[in-house]
Amino acid sequence: MADTVTITFEPDGKTVEGPPQSILELSRGAGITLRSECGGSGICGKCRVQITKSYGTIAPPTQKEAKQLTAAELAGGLRLACQARVLSGKATVYVLPESRTAAREISGTALEGNVALAPAVQKVRCHLFPPTLEDTRPDLERLVSALPFVPSGIPLPVLSVLPDTLRSAGWDVTAVIWNDRLLTVEAGDTTTEQYGVAIDIGSSKIICHLVDLATGKTLAAEHAENPQIMYGEDVVSRITFAAKDNGNLYRLRYLVVETVNTLIAKMCGATEISKDRIYEIVFDGNTVMHHLFLGITPKYIGVSPFLPGHSAPVSYPAKELGLAINPEGRVTSLPLIAGYVGSDAVADLMLTKIYERQECSLVIDIGTNSELMLGNSDKIVVCSAPSGPSFEGAQISSGMKAVGGAIESVKIEDGKVSYTTIGNGKPKGICGSGIIDLVASLFSAGIITKNGKFANLANPRIVTDGVPKFIVAPKEETESGREITVTEKDINEFLLAKGSLRAGWTILAEKYGIDPKNLDRVYLAGSFGTHINIGNAMALELLPQVPPDRVVFAGETAVGGSQLALLSVHEREAIRSVLTKVQYVELSVEKSFNREYLRSIPISPEAAQRRS
């Protein structure tokens, strides 16, 4: 009889018992929702926990852990929950905040990566009877008779060599099918080798997952900066560049195609999988990234009325797009919603599945253009709120991205400013989540007015030579030796952005017919959402003021949406059918938008009071 093992999860204080298994598996029994984007295969490195006490045996670190964790981290007891198997006795583990799918202060429904496998790609092993003078069925018809249905087509290069393929394989082949088409025919039994790639093409980052379509597991993950960045950080500059001439459009397209090919090659190298066994790519991205990836002119997304060339999902052969998988493999897009509500936002819908529930939810995916989606199984309204880049640290004098050295949280208590930085090093600047905390704290400390002006320039942390600035970190504390400060203009940038968001969800709630306070759930999607202080975000009405346990951190959903589609045609059908019910709201033509926007910019003392 196997031992029973006991694990206590801290800081939750929950204890569970069970047979020897991984910490990830045990965490599920404790109701702790750990991130496991790779399905627990040790690839994504997101389920980090620290073993703080152990009165028994825990299996030593696996090779995958050795790859994801530094020697120092391993020495400090850091492990991947999916890899670390508790073999006997008791242990206590500390769950790192970033390893949770939902932050600790809120308890939401964890997003399940589980999906019933129904990939568009299928393999059928075919043992054919060799032809005789009595059985003169042609080669293709002989093959088709062994398939569960008559495919709607076969690529010419495959048909051209089919007679040789069948004979050299001794009439024992594997047919590769994609939806109702015959993609290719392979010698022998290759049914265990069927792979796909999910890609999220972000404006700044491209993420690829190599997925085993037979098991649903993520076998490898790679990412790289989007090299289009050299032609502009934001989508508008890329539209401008692409619109100049077709050469530019193709340059932008090939930059991404080459990057994707490199990432795929890396994943194939790491897993020793042949790229010819990859039969489908599903990709998502904002509407501009989508257009550039397919080589469709994005020109008219940039001008009113901001139209995409198309919105329904499309699929083309990999060879036509220059993607280095099986040349007959397919490259399939997720559907789009509008010029500024792309398939990355569709991925949010696919993962939060707000369309399955009777209760009304809101999804907020914050970026330069923030996508807002609100609704339930009956109706969904969506809009794009032009929130500007301030949440990403841009257009803020000391702003920076959420990377090492960024001030990510700020508190002001009794006039004393304290902060934390990403990586705990000396501060270099302030990122979006830090700005939210800062503005909320400045307001509740009475340092700024509801309009974001300094209430009293005599405050000792305000320097007034030139433009008045509030010192967040004095020069002796910072990396550069220069002060990290915030100006009224910075605060105004932020207030305009939050005004846009607030106006967006207020109008959506109005359209739907619900008081935002009564929303059943508020999902924060995208990388930004997972770092913010919910209390402060609500105090500033960046989010509707729902009970905190209704806020769910959905994380970076985008590649997950592509992955879901890759694994299941039912997921594709479901989202297509959902999108027929989605009503896109163009804020710029909403009569109430300007009024609501102006009303949304100042901080509401009542709201701040309620949340503080």
Next chain:
Amino acid sequence: MADTVTITFEPDGKTVEGPPQSILELSRGAGITLRSECGGSGICGKCRVQITKSYGTIAPPTQKEAKQLTAAELAGGLRLACQARVLSGKATVYVLPESRTAAREISGTALEGNVALAPAVQKVRCHLFPPTLEDTRPDLERLVSALPFVPSGIPLPVLSVLPDTLRSAGWDVTAVIWNDRLLTVEAGDTTTEQYGVAIDIGSSKIICHLVDLATGKTLAAEHAENPQIMYGEDVVSRITFAAKDNGNLYRLRYLVVETVNTLIAKMCGATEISKDRIYEIVFDGNTVMHHLFLGITPKYIGVSPFLPGHSAPVSYPAKELGLAINPEGRVTSLPLIAGYVGSDAVADLMLTKIYERQECSLVIDIGTNSELMLGNSDKIVVCSAPSGPSFEGAQISSGMKAVGGAIESVKIEDGKVSYTTIGNGKPKGICGSGIIDLVASLFSAGIITKNGKFANLANPRIVTDGVPKFIVAPKEETESGREITVTEKDINEFLLAKGSLRAGWTILAEKYGIDPKNLDRVYLAGSFGTHINIGNAMALELLPQVPPDRVVFAGETAVGGSQLALLSVHEREAIRSVLTKVQYVELSVEKSFNREYLRSIPISPEAAQRRS
């Protein structure tokens, strides 16, 4: 009130009256079936008649006639019946034998080129509402909403430029649809410009017709020698060459592709039609020609059990095949039946429509491999009879193709030999129809035995120095000054070929369950069939001995089959459904074949008696 005109057709002696109209139109009233492959548009030049008397006004020759007829021919009264309009009075015209769809001695049903237009290609003019902030449907979805159905796909190059196309056209475009797909989108109204090309890829000749899909008319016709001939006259040598390496296969393929492109360019030049307005090619050919055209290895057609790579019709984009029509246009094949029963034979079925009638018919398409098809609306059995090249004049010592100077008919009366040649010049050799006459005459004159041996070497026209030879044309009559003769070996070649044919239709009739004498119709398809003397062919049992009025000359059907398919998807569906009922009989595995073959080689005195 318009005049009434009166025309007498000779040698039929039939007179008709009617309002002023073309001779072709008048011929219909007289029950005279003139050839009009181009639908009476003056292109094919097949409806030649000679005006022998005129007591009224006939419109002068048109430009099209000037192109089809030489000045001498025009001066001699030769006209195209479709072009020559009788304006007033009376006239007598002589119908040239070759202008008839059925030879005069037999009266069969003329093949009708008429078909209800239902091409796979359709054009839909779309006046779209320009987008506004209130109507933000994406470009493709905006276009699709103006179509009668949601197309199943759009080529990426078309999607890529769709936003520009729609705007530069001021939202007034024409969508080109092929079956359920959107092929391309054109600025403005192009609905009157929709063309297709029908191609017959023969082993020796490639024939192209440019067809107006909106009217069904043939606008131009071109043909050229199949340049693959440099790698062998017969299909077997081309299979051998292609099977050696893929370079050879592609060389054969591109020879035909280039020829077809040249023919298409000529037709486009003559008609001032842009190749971009040609949206579909439908082609037929024997199975080897079909494979070579698509680049499919024909290797296994050459070895038992003689299998094609596939038989169902396929369709690929023109750009993938290198064919110079609209790059998104489609290249579609007619279905195949077997390795030696190709889509040229399928075209025979499509034009004779034996599958529509309750009565049982036989179609014979004579070549090196002759295709035989027998049946009715319930059941059709087909086979390929390896008849060898003797009907084409090959492997016969004085044999030649049916071109100028070939002896095409022979009579022996009272020991006197008379003959006619093609073009009426001095004889150069003897072609297939001449050989049939010769063998039949030699036998009925008692000069050869039923086994094809000379009965009496003392016959004055038999020279016996060396191999005994019968002198058909003495040297003083011939072009070269050398005798045109026939040997026992030549006669044997012919008897083997006719034995194969006779065994073929005998076995098919047996399979079907009909006495060949009771066949309702016997169609002679292909160029060879139209020149032979039916009486002699029956005397030798090349054809079943049915009443002569049941024999129909179907002519060169092949390109007609492609043209029918081009003009109507219903014709495509009909023939696909027919082919599911077609039973292919592989003669080499038929137990009765050898017995029947041996029995079929000698001349049957009874049969010869019956027919003579």
